Ligand code: AMP
């Protein structure tokens with residue numbers, strides 16, 4: 475049976491992009507294999523973050539996982555920091571990734587370019603080392619991620635080759651899995667940039683008031699012309715809304731196009747807004763019920779116990795291979 479693993483960093487308010495690219499996608503995996511989904515709280519420390527913000531966000535993400543339909547009976551939910559084997563494995567693996575290749579990571583370049591070059595944290599630079607440890611610690615075969623994270627899975631694959639060449643078949647080769655529709659949801663106010671946690675106008679946040687969500691979608695930037703067709707280059711706004719619609723409905727882009735063949739922009743936007751509001755409305759109701767109960771703590775207690783057990787077995791295997799045991 476396939477092992478599936480993924481995580482989200484608790485660094486800010488999650489968006490509709492995270493929902494489509496990660497949360498909703500994870501749920502579709504839990505029936506197809508043994509699934510491990512965690513909160514990458516150690517990774518959150520790679521950029522400055524307030525302790526209280528980190529704490530609240532971490533708890534929120536677990537509630538989001540549950541509200542999105544992840545079932546703790548089917549998948550193991552945990553916090554990265556509470557399974558100390560992640561840190562232990564990362565310390566070993568750091569010796570098999572090279573500074574040259576880490577220096578070429580797009581995410582590192584983006585996040586560090588405007589920083590004082592003498593004050594870039596080692597953790598930010600070594601981000602992919604810890605991420606490799608996250609993946610390899612569970613012998614994961616499949617890693618569902620958004621497009622922006624595939625480079626980190628690629629470097630993990632390079633590490634596995636290098637490590638196994640030296641020590642034999644110790645680590646399992648993982649593979650990134652990007653969802654077909656919705657791998658990159660764009661900002662509603664500027665559809666040429668990714669919807670990220672930092673643009674209040676163009677982002678739909680998962681806990682936004684439903685009226686605000688509707689308004690953001692109705693005022694999304696669209697393109698000239700009147701046809702509702704997918705054309706990334708010439709119609710990025712309409713293409714983005716089509717993607718959101720298709721991803722939420724779980725249909726193909728061409729099926730979505732067919733539904734709006736005679737529609738006008740306004741009607742189309744209203745249909746997208748109705749769909750997003752219905753989906754996030756139900757999601758929010760589940761979230762508020764969960765966040766006000768002890769469910770998060772209960773789920774983490776059970777999940778972390780199980781995660782530690784599996785992680786310890788793999789860590790032991792690696793420790794033996796390199797000669798620590
Ligand atoms: P992050 O917000 O960077 O921690 O990302 C958490 C997960 O959501 C990762 O798997 C990302 O690839 C995914 N993700 C983030 N933003 C988007 C977006 N705009 N569209 C699709 N997926 C996204």
Ligand code: TRP
Pocket residue numbers: 479480481482483514517604605608609617618619623
């Ligand atoms: N880096 C991922 C992100 O920003 C989060 C993450 C950390 C992750 N470790 C992982 C994702 C391991 C998949 C597998 O979204």
